[in-house]
Amino acid sequence: MASPQKAKEKILWLHSSDNEEFEVNESAAIQSVTLKKMIEDDCADKIIPLPNITSHILVKVIEYCNKHAEPTGPGDAVGATNKSAEDWLFDADFVNVEQDTLIDLMLVSPHPFPSIPWI
Numbered sequence: 001m002a003s004p005q006k007a008k009e010k011i012l013w014l015h016s017s018d019n020e021e022f023e024v025n026e027s028a029a030i031q032s033v034t035l036k037k038m039i040e041d042d043c044a045d046k047i048i049p050l051p052n053i054t055s056h057i058l059v060k061v062i063e064y065c066n067k068h069a070e071p072t073g074p075g076d077a078v079g080a081t082n083k084s085a086e087d088w089l090f091d092a093d094f095v096n097v098e099q100d101t102l103i104d105l106m107l108v109s110p111h112p113f114p115s116i117p118w119i
Contacts, residue, residue: 020055031065
């Protein structure tokens with residue numbers, strides 16, 4: 001018997017302030033409080049404009065969201081809150097950036113750093 005096929009995940013496009021577009025899976029996008037709310041309210045069409053975020057910062061945000069959209073271990077849900085040591089190391093390395101980049105990341109985070117999710 002054939003195994004049931006996984007439903008194809010919805011793809012969204014994020015449009016930066018400097019007119020670049022980035023493809024992101026919905027599971028990654030919902031790591032962002034703002035994007036999750038837009039998706040839940042059915043306001044997120046195929047392209048989501050993010051007029052206050054440059055492509056340089058959006059790349060970092062997508063990297064973070066993709067990492068944290070992965071299951072954290074066997075049987076864990078996507079985006080589960082129990083972090084492994086690897087997740088903590090990723091987060092520590094993630095914020096090891098130039099001061100200007102760190103400030104820009106903080107500006108797009110709705111919560112005090114490092115209490116992410118982004119945007």
